[in-house]
Amino acid sequence: MQSYEFEARVAEVKCRAHGRWTEILGALGVDEKILNKRNQPCPLCGGTDRFQYTDKFGEGNYHCRGCGAGGGLKLLQGIKGWDFGTVLKRIEERVGRVVPLPIRSNEPSPDGMKKLAKRIWNEAKRISEGDEVDRYLRNRGLILTEYPKVLRFHPALGYYDRDAEGKSRKIAEYPAMLACVQGADSGVITLHRTYLKDGRKAFERDAKKVLSAGINGAAVRLFDAADELAIAEGIETALAIHLSTGKPVWSAISAGNMAKLWLPVTVRRVCIYADNDANMEYDGQARAFELARRLKKEQRTSGPRQVEVFVPKHAGTDWADIWRSRVDNVREAA
């Protein structure tokens, strides 16, 4: 796993080795002829004069017309045949290594997390007309006569951020929409939080939406699955799909989780409503099709399943945007 600690270690090595690569590479057994900065055969891919070590940016830089450019880390891996971890260790032996202090964390244990989720959930109430969640959803054209039980309104949910020492600290309180995230056994895994302000999201992008990590295929089961089930990424998108199609819908919370989503075997028709992320990195589409492919492959054990994927036409839109513009048009026409 590429942990934060590992990334910090790589950054530290790069920093310490900067400007010292010719010495380091030589000391670790790279032939000094390779480092003489003249055109020559590539030690990685051969040829006659395609390779040159330049150390242009002090990173042990080289370029090769055959296999491309790189720095000291890559060169060492290629020449010595060492894996990345070994390369890192060998360089650390030369330049020294800071032993990182464990990041101090006051995050509760998984058990503590469950208790916390339960406490927050119990502080929240069913959504009712005129409360902050109702206002938020109405603003997005998501008007339901009855809200799903898995959504709740919290009047003042603590908002936390890490201080310079990595300690979690409460910064503010906002009203919030809570969504219960359920695993395969229907047990509550965690809560999804949407902080609200004046009938809108308090933050347009917020990485800390889910209370704890590891939702691993769990979903917000907005409506009971029948033999047909629709899947969308976000909660708002899922509600929009329900309003426009009448289908029972589950929210997968994130694109990454969508691909892993657990579905009951009783579901025979699955409609996946992807976000169009063509303006970004196609995550929405890719994960939706990944889920579709998995569900089709599972047919060997699950029995026949009809699976369809729907993608909005325009880059950067999701089905909640489309629903909202439709509602806005009707409002304007009225």
Ligand SMILES: [Zn+2]
């Ligand atoms: Zn090469």
